[in-house]
Amino acid sequence: xxxxxxxQGFLKSLLxxxxxxCHAVVTQLLDAKTEIRDLYINLFQRxxxxxxxxxxxxxxxxxxxxxxxxxxxxxxSLVYPxxxxxxxxxxxAVVSCSANEFHQIGGKxxxxxxxxxxxxxxxxxxxxxxxxxxxxIDEVRPDxxxxxxxxxxxxxxxxxxxxxxxxxxxxxxxxxxxxxxRWIGQDAIRHYTNTDYVSSLDALESLLGGS
Numbered sequence: 001x002x003x004x005x006x007x008q009g010f011l012k013s014l015l016x017x018x019x020x021x022c023h024a025v026v027t028q029l030l031d032a033k034t035e036i037r038d039l040y041i042n043l044f045q046r047x048x049x050x051x052x053x054x055x056x057x058x059x060x061x062x063x064x065x066x067x068x069x070x071x072x073x074x075x076x077s078l079v080y081p082x083x084x085x086x087x088x089x090x091x092x093a094v095v096s097c098s099a100n101e102f103h104q105i106g107g108k109x110x111x112x113x114x115x116x117x118x119x120x121x122x123x124x125x126x127x128x129x130x131x132x133x134x135x136x137i138d139e140v141r142p143d144x145x146x147x148x149x150x151x152x153x154x155x156x157x158x159x160x161x162x163x164x165x166x167x168x169x170x171x172x173x174x175x176x177x178x179x180x181x182r183w184i185g186q187d188a189i190r191h192y193t194n195t196d197y198v199s200s201l202d203a204l205e206s207l208l209g210g211s
Contacts, residue, residue, distance in 0.1 A: 048072060092122065093120070099157040110201070148178040
């Protein structure tokens with residue numbers, strides 16, 4: 001477990017936009033053999049949730065939020081050699097952000113955690129049109145599809161995306177998540193079959209462990 005003083009120091013550097021200090025923290029944790037899932041859940045995810053809350057409450061600017069996200073995305077690359085060294089399970093996932101959703105780091109971390117668990121995680125990035133996503137699904141034939149939503153106002157785009165995927169692949173298992181659901185709840189997606197809400201990277205790991 002990452003010590004609280006280490007996390008708080010990382011968060012302070014992240015909010016100040018000090019990339020070199022954040023890089024040093026992650027490097028030191030990797031050198032200390034910190035588990036990759038610990039880094040993702042208790043450093044990257046936790047800090048991104050806190051940054052998101054600060055932005056939602058107007059305690060930091062959009063620029064601050066974008067910079068913190070950009071820094072975190074750059075830090076993920078430090079962890080990739082360990083992630084992709086994991087033995088492959090033969091399972092595949094397609095992970096995307098909802099249309100008009102430009103906050104992609106949550107979806108990226110989901111794909112990385114799947115890679116850590118031996119899956120091939122195909123991450124399509126931000127603002128993916130659902131019609132283009134279904135073309136890729138048809139090409140790859142994944143075991144599961146994940147869609148991320150960070151901004152509550154984009155819920156209509158998410159619902160449209162689910163319906164487009166379900167129209168072409170009615171039996172496809174869907175994983176839906178993202179920070180938006182911390183504010184809007186899950187009512188909009190409850191009635192879809194084979195569709196699970198994933199509240200965190202911890203919950204994703206538990207789900208993958210049972211698959």
